[in-house]
Amino acid sequence: MSGKAEYKSAIRSRKMIRHAFIELLLEKDFEKITVKNIVERAEISRGTFYAHYSDIYAVIEEIENEIMGKTVEFLNDFKAIELIQNPRPFFLKMGDFLQQDIELFQKLVFAKEAPCFVVKLKDVLIEKILSYKETIQSNQERQAYILRVHFLVGGQISMYQDWLAGKIVCSLEELTESVSQIMIQGFKSYTVM
Known part of the structure; x- marks a missing residue:
């Protein structure tokens, strides 16, 4: 994958994670949101989540x-x-x-x-x-x-x-x-x- 494609993919993944997190935040308390909830909502792997964020x-x-x-x-x-x-x-x-x-x-x-x-x-x-x-x-x-x-x-x-x-x-x-x-x-x- 070229550097530009990797960069676009990383931006897309971060947006998906943040979007999923915000959706979940609007549905339930922050304390009840898990990484599992986010990756399921964003339809990504746990590895993708942890490639961009250390935790919620x-x-x-x-x-x-x-x-x-x-x-x-x-x-x-x-x-x-x-x-x-x-x-x-x-x-x-x-x-x-x-x-x-x-x-x-x-x-x-x-x-x-x-x-x-x-x-x-x-x-x-x-x-x-x-x-x-x-x-x-x-x-x-x-x-x-x-x-x-x-x-x-x-x-x-x-x-x-x-x-x-x-x-x-x-x-x-x-x-x-x-x-x-x-x-x-x-x-x-x-x-x-």
Whole structure:
């Protein structure tokens, strides 16, 4: 088999594995999914699975990393000051992304492995918004800004988790608008400097 054909075959196998995993994740809890379930659903051998992934955790980690990559890509479209002055465009992009596969995101956020994923997401958002702190002159104001960023981003992530869990009953657009307004109000004193 030529190198190009092997490469295409590997890509195809990985897609089949991930697709089977996602289908299974939508049907049952992560903890109940086995390699056997995946290879049967993907109609591949165990050897093919292990040629690409060490275990099921590696599959979910790759999916989470892709989602994180997309989040970082969205964040890179904005400067920190834009995110604190008007985070709505960022949240709209993320909302559109969530809507593409809402069931998958619900499962990912509430799987037992999710705390790690949610923490990574929170850390990426915090890091981006904290980059603005360098423009703040006073050490005391800078420290207050750092605390505010952690508080507001943590609350925002929590609100989306609760929305995904059905604890907050509204449309994604309404949630996005509310979260945006909370963030704008929370950072108001830093945007009028």
